[in-house]
Amino acid sequence: MTPTTMTFFERFEADILAGKKTITLRDEAEKYYVPGSVVTVSTFEEGREFCRLEILSVEPILFDALTDYHAEQENMTLDELKEVIQAIYPGIQQLYLISYQLKGLLKVN
Numbered sequence: 001m002t003p004t005t006m007t008f009f010e011r012f013e014a015d016i017l018a019g020k021k022t023i024t025l026r027d028e029a030e031k032y033y034v035p036g037s038v039v040t041v042s043t044f045e046e047g048r049e050f051c052r053l054e055i056l057s058v059e060p061i062l063f064d065a066l067t068d069y070h071a072e073q074e075n076m077t078l079d080e081l082k083e084v085i086q087a088i089y090p091g092i093q094q095l096y097l098i099s100y101q102l103k104g105l106l107k108v109n
């Protein structure tokens, strides 16, 4: 089944909403997103919904193959990006690059 939700750490919310972070790198548990589908996005910490994203592509990529170009799309330096990934997924090699575009904001209460 096509996943319809995605979570992000809330420290990335502002960059996503500003269009400064246009990809995410996930492990194999999240490789099932489908290009063209729209997912509801919430914070990992509190489950607060903050936007919808259209999935544009999902591609396997190795940790060692990450470049400045990927980091730029995360609004980070490559060193920062690698540190973040190692903190979330210690020792990981196989990642999945998910690119997305903002579909619109959800109403707040």
Ligand SMILES: CC(=O)Nc1ccn([C@@H]2O[C@H](CO)[C@@H](O)[C@H]2O)c(=O)n1
Pocket (backbone or CB within 6 Å): 007, 008, 009, 012, 023, 024, 025, 026, 044, 074, 084, 085, 088
């Ligand atoms: C909350 C949750 O379930 N998982 C993740 C996993 C990753 N990420 C971000 O994706 C990029 C590359 O990994 C970096 O910007 C990460 O911080 C995230 O926000 N949330």
